[in-house]
Amino acid sequence: MKERLRAALRAALTQRLGVPPAELPDFSVEVPNLESHGDFATNAAMLLAKRLRKAPREIAGLLGPALQAAPEVDRVEVAGPGFLNVFLKADAWRALLWDVLAAGADYGRSARERPARVMVEFVSANPTGPLHFGHGRGAVVGDVVARLLAFSGHQVQREFYVNDAGxxxxxxxxxxxxxxxxxxxxxxxxxxxxxxxxxxxxxxxxxxxxxxxxxxxxxxxxxxxxxxxxxxxxxxxAIRRDLDDFGVAMDRFSSERELLGSTRLAELLQELQARGVYEERDGARWFLADRFGDEKPRVLIKSDGSHTYFANDLAYHLDKLRRGFERLINVWGADHHGYVPRMRAALQALGQPPEALEVILVQMVSLLRDGQPVVLSKRAGDIVTLREVFEEVGRDAARFFFLLRGSDSQMEFDLELAKRRSMDNPVYYVQYGHARLCSILARARERGLPVPGLESRGALSLAPLELPEELRLVKKMAALAEVVRRAADSCMPHQVVYYLQELTADFHSYYTTYGKTSPILGGPAERVAARLVLVLALRQVVANSLGLLGVSAPERMESLGAEGEEG
RNA sequence: GCGCCUGUAGCUCAGCUGGAUAGAGCAACGGCCUUCUAAGCCGUGGGCCGCGUGUUCGAAUCACGCCAGGCGCGCCA
Structure with missing residues (x-):
């Protein structure tokens, strides 16, 4: 819909206002914060005010009728400094519910005109011990970014680079x-x-x-x-088992040692030599990284003849490109950030596009128990393993917690909080939403109410869905694909978490607000049927979103008991 | 010293590529369970968006400069 409005605006700008196609401004079409501002809003008129020497509101007035022409559009308003607010007909929104049911587990998936071949390299922990707690964040972030990229239409390969040579x-x-x-x-x-x-x-x-x-x-x-x-x-x-039990899949474990055995590194060094950016100094061999934006030259071959980690890793990255991957996404701990310009410099020096390398730097996580930092003594060798954490708090809660914050924010992980089965714990809130939807459907079947399926499309009217809360839910469901694409493109999985929290919050609110006056399973049969379609669609969207996070969507949740000190 | 990240409500954090009156959860306070799960909902209070300058129709968002915290600056990985 957004794209159709965009196209209509472009047409109106060129035809009605005589703006040359090449000079069209990069206007926005967005879902406004306030519902009173419509289903979509555009700033096109304001961007053109200067060029056309007209007041933004006047321009907006000229553009409005063009948008009005689309069959889904109910009305268009000029508002504020010159925004155009577009309101769609309720029926246009309701029809989306059938699309959700038709797409099922694929609802929210995008096809790309040109899918990219993307490699997500993550975890890549030294095979010298079990994964520790700190690896968890990168593991989940990498895993979910890979899921999001795949769901939004790219071809994705997940790899773990095994430092088994150094x-x-x-x-x-x-x-x-x-x-x-x-x-x-x-x-x-x-x-x-x-x-x-x-x-x-x-x-x-x-x-x-x-x-x-x-x-x-x-x-x-x-x-x-x-x-x-x-x-x-x-x-x-052991690492494979840890990842597996944490719900993190890898397509391949790439061995540093095996890569060394190939001729890649030698070729690479020759290439650098040929380009004159490789020198011997003090018995070591250096790549002149400072010619490509890095701070200083970097050693590739040490004076004792052994390779630096960087040399081997560079060979690996080149190998990725040779295998046909166009986007190389790496998930690194933020303490490795100094390494980014070095790798980019090397890729550039070798005639590769440096921007092919995208690095997600995940910031530190501090582990808390009941608000107090867990103190670890490295000398005594005590580590908190990732397994201990997810076995203690549960896999769903652990994954959800790691996804709760943007990667570039440091975060706290409170074990007691993650374990708590209460309102403080956002993972249960979202899962409960799904369970509640399932429970409504189960109750409907118990009562012998017909639960409509896709076959009712066309026969069953959704017009009884006229509450503002119901339409709000539909509109939010419509946003899934874009949320996923955005989160994938920007490598920000937490956006899906926030989306999911908003969606389930809207549902809980709807459910409770009308629980007494107009329960979903009460009232006229046609309304019940239409609402069950809404419930089915919502359950699908919540399940798909949870699936993208690798968090389970339970059909029921054990009740804690209202009078519960126990448990 | 240089570089990267962060600074938004009492706390933990969202805020997309600059948009309209800055949001959520928790904490505090007050309400809502005979009927689809109260792991839920409704309401109230709470803000110098670190500070300053600039860019423009418009800045939490962009640029520059400060301040504060974290991380990094090996022929370690």
């Missing part, structure tokens, strides 16, 4: 060796950057005997590598 995995295996020796009473110390957690000892003890034959001696390189592979594989398995 110093960290070496620290892991050395830590394992330390624990093995300790078990046997052999001398030795944990390496300075070693891993303290008890899980490392468990991991070491789980190693098959043939991998620990070097004991009681010191391991040679081959033994170390073998044990390292074992440790990494086991940790990666």
């Amino acid at each position: 110093k960290q995995v070496r620290n892991l295996v050395l830590s394992m060796v330390h624990w093995l020796r300790k078990d046997r009473g052999l001398p030795g110390e944990l390496p300075a950057d070693g891993y303290h957690g008890a899980y490392v000892a468990d991991l070491a003890r789980a190693a098959p005997a043939e991998l620990t034959r070097f004991l009681p001696g010191e391991p040679d390189e081959a033994s170390l590598v073998a044990l390292e592979r074992f440790g990494v594989a086991a940790m990666l398995d």
Whole structure:
């Protein structure tokens, strides 16, 4: 509808006001904040005031009739400084309910004229331990951004980059060796950057005997590598399980080590060399990143001949582009932000579009228990794992909480609050909306009331839906596709959360306001039928939205009991 | 010192690419359950949108400068 109004405005501007098509202003067509300002409003007249040397309201008066021509339009008003407010006929809105039922689980999905091939790389935690609490936010944000992109018509691939080649995995295996020796009473110390957690000892003890034959001696390189592979594989398995149980899917785990084995890096270095942006200094090899907007040159090959993490990661990003992905979305912790200009510089230096790389920087999450920060001692190796958190508060609540704030705001995650089954907890509010809708339908069937389906389209009139609250709900449902597209394009999944909260709030309000005077299942049969169509459509929209967040849509929720201190 | 993020109600945060009278939840206070789940609803109070200048028909939103908090500035990952 928005697009049709836009087209009508463009036509009116060129034909009635003689504005050349090339000089059309970039006017808006928006849903206004106030309902009295119509279903849609445009600022076109104000933008043209200067050029046409006319008062905005006068121009608006000329444009109005053009919009009026559309069959869905009820009336058009000139308002305020020169806004055009467009009101649609109620019937035009009501018809949308059938569209919702027809589309079902696909309602809100968009098709793109030109879908982009998008890679979302996220989590990418070192395979040296289980996912900890801090990984949760990036995991959910990446997961939902991927869902949103796919639902809004793009082709999406999700990947986890496995840093299985560097110093960290070496620290892991050395830590394992330390624990093995300790078990046997052999001398030795944990390496300075070693891993303290008890899980490392468990991991070491789980190693098959043939991998620990070097004991009681010191391991040679081959033994170390073998044990390292074992440790990494086991940790990666644990990470996969954590993600799986948290509702986060990956299409592929890309191994840094395997990528190293390919010739990508060598080619890349040659290419940089050929372009004259690669130099040797002090025994190391540098990429002259400062020529491409970064602060300073960056080392690719260290003086000991090993690669920096950056070198390998750059090879990986190039690999993504070669595999045909046009948009590379990475979800990184905000502490890695300094890395962005470096990667962009390198892509640019290699003749790739630097803007292909989009980085979602997620800010820190502080963990609270009952309002007090949870203090963690890194030295003692105590970490709060992601699994502990979602097992404590529940997967739905954990996911919802991580999505509750924009990625670039730091946030607090209060365990007690997330667990609380009360009004403070927004996830239950939304889920309860869905359960309530289901319960109305169940009650209707119990009472033997016919629940209309799509087959009633055409036969059943929706005209009895005349309450302002009912029309408001329909209008909000109409916005889903645009909300999803917007959230996807801007990588802001929290927008869907807010949408969902508004939608369910409108429903709860409608339900309660009329619960006594005009209950959904009361009154004339035609009205009940029409309202059941509204309920069916609402349930679909709520379910689809929850689905996009990876949060379950329960059909019923256990009642807490009104007189409940218990529980 | 330089760079990135943030600063909006008592608290936690929305506010889309500049639009009309700045919103939500929680907290506080007052109401609503014989009838579709009260995990709900209705109402009241609460604001220098960090500060200042600029851009323009119009700024919480854009630009610049300050102030405050967080993070980063390795031949670490």
